[in-house]
Amino acid sequence: MEEFAFAFLNGDILREAWPILWQGFLYTLALAAITVPLGLVGGVVLALLSTSGPRAIRLAAAGWTDLFRAIPPLVLLVFLYAGLPFAGIDVGAWGAVAIGFFLNTGAYYGEVLRAGIESVPRGQMEAARSTGLSRGQALRYVILPQAVRNVLPDLVSNTLEVVKLTSIASVVALPELLFQARQAQNATYNATPIVAAAVAYFLLLWPLVRLISRLENKALAGR
Amino acid sequence: MTSPAPSPSRGAPAPGLGRPIVDARGLWKRYGPLAVLKGVDLSVAERELVFIIGPSGSGKSTLLRCLNRLEEPDDGSIHVDGIELLSPRTDINAARRRIGMVFQSFNLYPHMTARQNVMLALRKVLRQDRAQAEAVAARALERVGLAERMDHFPAQLSGGQQQRVAIARAIALEPRVMLFDEPTSALDPELVGGVLNVMRELRQDGMTMVVVSHEMAFARAAADRVVFMADGEKLEEGPPAQIFGEPRHERTRAFIRQIDRH
Ligand SMILES: Nc1ncnc2c1ncn2[C@@H]1O[C@H](COP(=O)(O)OP(=O)(O)OP(=O)(O)O)[C@@H](O)[C@H]1O
Ligand SMILES: [Mg+2]
Numbered sequence: 001m002e003e004f005a006f007a008f009l010n011g012d013i014l015r016e017a018w019p020i021l022w023q024g025f026l027y028t029l030a031l032a033a034i035t036v037p038l039g040l041v042g043g044v045v046l047a048l049l050s051t052s053g054p055r056a057i058r059l060a061a062a063g064w065t066d067l068f069r070a071i072p073p074l075v076l077l078v079f080l081y082a083g084l085p086f087a088g089i090d091v092g093a094w095g096a097v098a099i100g101f102f103l104n105t106g107a108y109y110g111e112v113l114r115a116g117i118e119s120v121p122r123g124q125m126e127a128a129r130s131t132g133l134s135r136g137q138a139l140r141y142v143i144l145p146q147a148v149r150n151v152l153p154d155l156v157s158n159t160l161e162v163v164k165l166t167s168i169a170s171v172v173a174l175p176e177l178l179f180q181a182r183q184a185q186n187a188t189y190n191a192t193p194i195v196a197a198a199v200a201y202f203l204l205l206w207p208l209v210r211l212i213s214r215l216e217n218k219a220l221a222g223r
Numbered sequence: 224m225t226s227p228a229p230s231p232s233r234g235a236p237a238p239g240l241g242r243p244i245v246d247a248r249g250l251w252k253r254y255g256p257l258a259v260l261k262g263v264d265l266s267v268a269e270r271e272l273v274f275i276i277g278p279s280g281s282g283k284s285t286l287l288r289c290l291n292r293l294e295e296p297d298d299g300s301i302h303v304d305g306i307e308l309l310s311p312r313t314d315i316n317a318a319r320r321r322i323g324m325v326f327q328s329f330n331l332y333p334h335m336t337a338r339q340n341v342m343l344a345l346r347k348v349l350r351q352d353r354a355q356a357e358a359v360a361a362r363a364l365e366r367v368g369l370a371e372r373m374d375h376f377p378a379q380l381s382g383g384q385q386q387r388v389a390i391a392r393a394i395a396l397e398p399r400v401m402l403f404d405e406p407t408s409a410l411d412p413e414l415v416g417g418v419l420n421v422m423r424e425l426r427q428d429g430m431t432m433v434v435v436s437h438e439m440a441f442a443r444a445a446a447d448r449v450v451f452m453a454d455g456e457k458l459e460e461g462p463p464a465q466i467f468g469e470p471r472h473e474r475t476r477a478f479i480r481q482i483d484r485h
Contacts (some may be wrong), residue, residue, distance in 0.1 A: 127330035131344035132320040147333050
């Protein structure tokens, strides 16, 4: 028992590692603040392309979505960071993370939002257009708000996954929470920093998990 | 346009009334091999109320939806208030402000209150500022008897109230013509009267209207002209007394007998 506490819940180690863990936590927050909006923008664009516009564009958007949902995000990230330089393109760690999450996360958000848009009855677009709104205005003010509301639990759920996924940025040496925890572990020969990182993730994401349950219960009750 | 006289001749579009508000000629619409409209003409004079009746699938909705280009005709021409609706140079969004439409299933925006439903196009199409749009929306909702319900969401309103909000949403833009596609078909019988009353008042205020509906009593009392459609063609038209009293075609007669039985 004592050995367990020494290896995993060591107060001295935690005090020592605290500054770099805190820095890692801030990096993780920054990554989330970048990847979630990027993914959402990509998702909205993909959802709009795959639900309106000419058939060829709809098919292309669907194919694009399939492609980036099928490629493991870690593989994509390593390719962008370590593969592209062989073609003389160096996007750097932040660039690789931004592009990778835009592609991967955008595809997932795109699927969720496409389902949301398709859940809005056709009559909504017709009513909006009959009053003289342009297609874009109808999408923005009438269709998208309803689409988002209809898939809100899935959107939040996806966001939860995205924040968790930011830990893969550790492989391109961005000093986010997991990366820093491993550095601290290696420096101290003790696993407490990893446990601390897990607790930090939990504290960060637990509210989202609660929110998803509440939204899902509400959706069930509304049925 | 200069003749404000109420049309005493309740019949086919009287040539004396000047140019018609709606003038559709030779409309064709096909879905694959199925021809849904086969060269239909429809002309509606200012202040006229034209009723369109006919069996299910005869093309009534398609005809109506061509008149604001929710449906794209394959052939023919449509003029609304002098605008050539099918011309590629026409700004369809600008043209649609002059053409109000009311749908069978109301199609209110569920995430907006009654007033917000009415305000959206006032703000985004007519570019009114908030205060002005609020005032115009309030007036339109008063006109349909819903002053007390302005801040209710559609889900908090009865079907009849929702349909009246939908009418307010359309008339707030001051259209030159209103198109109604079975406005009372989705309503419980006791709620039909309220919607018909609003339509009657619109007519009294001089609104030009094209109505697809099975409300025969309303047609008899309020329509200037009744058009009977069958299989994508206009089979006959005339004043309600003629169409209901002495229809020329056997199909019209059969249809009216069948409707009257309900
Ligand atoms: N988008 C479409 N694709 C294929 N066929 C269609 C489409 N819309 C309408 N139709 C067909 O066109 C015909 C006319 O339809 P329309 O809705 O105009 O009839 P209607 O007279 O309004 O009938 P109802 O009284 O049932 O509303 C029908 O046979 C219908 O199945
Ligand atoms: Mg119809």
